[in-house]
Amino acid sequence: MSTPHVDPSTEKSLSIWFFVGVLILSCGLIIFCQGIYEFSHPGTTVLAELHPAFWWGMLMVLFGGFYTINFRPRKG
């Protein structure tokens, strides 16, 4: 089988890391909001008093936000 030369012009502009950022940012936002809600409606899981949803959600928002902004599609 022949394997023709790859045309770089077919490359799309969205980076894989942008997808990673958007996914983690979206999930992180949902979890972070749930974490805020749990301050007034405490969860029933073990160690819920440590508010893991709030802190983990915040970490994910920061991580996802960084990747989304840093690898966002740019003109040119």
Add this chain to the structure above:
Amino acid sequence: MHVAPIPAVFVFATQLTHLAPVDLAILIIYFAMVIFIGFYVKGSTNTSEEFFLAGREMSAWIAGLSFVSANLGSLELMGWAGAAYQYGILATHWYWIGAIPAMLFLGIVMMPFYYISKTHSVPGYLQLRFGEGARALSGVSFAFMTVLMSGVNMYSMALVMKVVLGWNINFSMWVGAITVAIYVMLGGLRSAIINEVLQFVLIWAGAALIPILGLIEAGGWTNLKAQIVTRMADPSYIHLWSTTGSFDSNPMGIHWTGLVFGLGFVISFGYWTTDFLVVQRVLSANNLRAARLAPIIGSAFKMFVPFFVILPGLLALVLLKDSAGHLIQLYPDGSDMVVNHGMHSFNEVLPLMMVRYLGPGLLGLGITALIAGFMSGMAGNVSAFSTVWTYDIYGAYINKKASDSHYVSMGRWSTIVGMAVSVGTAYLVMGAASIMDYVQELFSFFIAPLFGTVILGMLWKRASKAGGFWGLLCGTASSIAMWAMVYHNKANIRFMILQPHASADTIMRVQAMAANLYRALWSWCVCVIVTIVVSYMTKATPEAQLTGLVYGSTVIPHDGSRNIYEKPIFWAVVIATVLFILNLWLW
């Protein structure tokens, strides 16, 4: 890894939990993104190189994460968390000595040959080195196995979703199959790789919180170890090597020779350096340096996977309690306590720990990570199947002179057909669950001898075409024969572990996964010996035909590293040193 101790059936007692609306929102976001990626990258998968090898445009980081992620399926995560509960920290060996040295070896020694030869697959390399016979044998067996494994993954996902969340099995299977078929058919390996990177990040995000909260609850690592020793009355649960001096002194019934030579050398090197499912990811790298660095980057992440796989299993030994505060005892799958008394099985460790610590939102993330793991397992198998089918079977024997666009079209159609066969396999497994065990055994028949053939092909110029083919065939046949011998009578294990006078107690203690290590070792030896003998009896391949394929006949081009920090060997030494220190720490 292919040797994960997954039993025939995941028999979960009752539905463990249910998803809240926020959990469903996370799941829907994931599915929407996966489908979007498939449609998005379709425009950049027009040639065979783009469809089957992602255009060889991936950076070292992406190829490396995809390389390690292709192996990080949910079946494996749940199985090894259960193994850690059952056998203790010994299960870590399958992530460390059973993976890291082989990954480093692939990057430093083998990758240049795969990459320089411009092969598109491992069977393709065998064709270049040993001719059509070796390619046909490995290509057909690989295509057959991958499509079956995809079906096993599909059924496992549906079963886990049923028992954890109460979802209908048919619904889970078809949603998973259709989603994977869409994004692999549209975007080929490129789409599969993007989703594997997403899955990798999701698994870390979804699973890392369990050991963190577990260690907080246990009062730290030192307290956890003390509690495990107290509960199990057996220090071997927290030692990696010190209890492997005899088959009788550890819960796995394993000896260090099996770990070092069987697991650390043959099985591990066979899987990580010759299984096309993982090697395909590295072949997508955009230059030789990236191709060499990718497995090394993957190994660095692999080294920390036990943190969220093995550690939850160990934590469960002392923390998993019912509502009255009593420790929950888990049992082997299929045992009387599980089947007839509604108790939980070993393989439920991870979902049970998830339910213990993860509330709404976080639970959705954990479940999405599991589903992503299953789906990327299916996608990995189907994309590898599609490549081997199109290049090494269809393009090699059925239609040799078609246009490039025809092969891309065949790749897309074979993805659909492969997925359809996987669905059929899934229903077959549903009807006769023991098929799952046999399918997983299939991998072990081929992978160890294949490593013997490939490594001799790369490092020994005198290995002839006939030697390569007969070595592979005899090695595989010997592996099947040994499996049948033990299947017929477990007492025959004593010959495989070189203890012909072993007591009945010792034979009972040697678990299937320990026996597999020796089966792999002996089948590799058979392959190597037959290859050497037949090679000396037959005509050597002319040196000119070995350029780019064999050490000693190939000038390895400079990979572009300018200083020591850019050299793959530097990072390989760093990782090997960290691995050594970790093993000493947990000796």
